[in-house]
Amino acid sequence: MDLHKVVVTANDExxxxxxxxxxxxxxxxxxxxxxxxxxxxxxxxxxxxxRRPMSIYRIRPEGVSIMVRAVGDGxxxxxxxxxxxxxxxxxxxxxxxxxxxxxxxxxxxxGGYGVAPLVxxxxxxxxxxxxxxxxxxxxxxxxxxxxxxxPPEVEYSVSTVDGTLGQQGFVTELLPRxxxxxxxxxxxxxxxxxxxxxxxxxxxxxxxxxxxxxxxxVQLSIEQHMGCAMGVCLGCVVMxxxxxxRVCRDGPVFQADEMIWEGTHx
Numbered sequence: 301m302d303l304h305k306v307v308v309t310a311n312d313e314x315x316x317x318x319x320x321x322x323x324x325x326x327x328x329x330x331x332x333x334x335x336x337x338x339x340x341x342x343x344x345x346x347x348x349x350x351r352r353p354m355s356i357y358r359i360r361p362e363g364v365s366i367m368v369r370a371v372g373d374g375x376x377x378x379x380x381x382x383x384x385x386x387x388x389x390x391x392x393x394x395x396x397x398x399x400x401x402x403x404x405x406x407x408x409x410x411g412g413y414g415v416a417p418l419v420x421x422x423x424x425x426x427x428x429x430x431x432x433x434x435x436x437x438x439x440x441x442x443x444x445x446x447x448x449x450x451p452p453e454v455e456y457s458v459s460t461v462d463g464t465l466g467q468q469g470f471v472t473e474l475l476p477r478x479x480x481x482x483x484x485x486x487x488x489x490x491x492x493x494x495x496x497x498x499x500x501x502x503x504x505x506x507x508x509x510x511x512x513x514x515x516x517x518v519q520l521s522i523e524q525h526m527g528c529a530m531g532v533c534l535g536c537v538v539m540x541x542x543x544x545x546r547v548c549r550d551g552p553v554f555q556a557d558e559m560i561w562e563g564t565h566x
Contacts, residue, residue, distance in 0.1 A: 338391030411489020437471025488521035518556035
């Protein structure tokens with residue numbers, strides 16, 4: 301983890317209010333891994349005072365890209381950073397995704413903005429010779445992640461809640477057809493989606509309808525509001541079978557069978 305002063309080299313709006321920002325930093329490019337994030341100072345001024353966590357979207361030798369959705373004052377400032385702007389970035393932070401050397405077929409589930417860290421993971425997996433299926437969900441067609449942002453080798457499936465593009469319904473409804481095919485499952489998105497993925501990927505012996513027949517690695521990238529992103533403030537804790545864990549330091553990537561969801565018990 302280092303503090304970097306980086307320069308914005310590109311800023312492209314790929315969906316409404318959603319920008320991909322390239323920053324130049326060979327050190328970040330060499331040290332970052334898929335699933336990690338950076339903590340960005342919003343402004344040279346004191347308002348907003350807190351940094352914002354952003355997933356690393358692409359990793360290049362000359363730097364990294366981040367995907368930023370403008371949902372509040374802080375992210376709005378970052379999303380509209382002009383080319384040439386200097387950003388104050390802390391990172392890379394958190395535990396990354398891991399790919400087992402024996403894995404050959406990976407199913408990835410991205411809910412809305414949660415697709416961001418899965419893009420870097422997909423690129424890494426393809427370099428290792430894996431097959432990749434990326435399942436993307438959004439509320440409506442306007443917010444569906446664009447296919448041309450992905451390598452052509454990725455099998456890409458879409459669902460929208462209102463049915464304006466792809467299959468109508470939630471993205472988790474696309475997952476069953478890939479459960480037996482895949483060696484491992486990865487997901488990032490809203491908590492209810494992650495809980496559904498965890499439930500669907502439990503072995504059938506657990507008594508879950510429609511579950512898979514055997515255990516396989518399932519990794520979830522947890523989205524959580526953060527204060528310090530250094531493990532000190534305890535503002536991003538989640539309950540796991542190991543007790544409370546900090547998303548910023550112990551995550552953001554967790555094994556699905558570690559998690560204890562609200563309303564459930566260890």
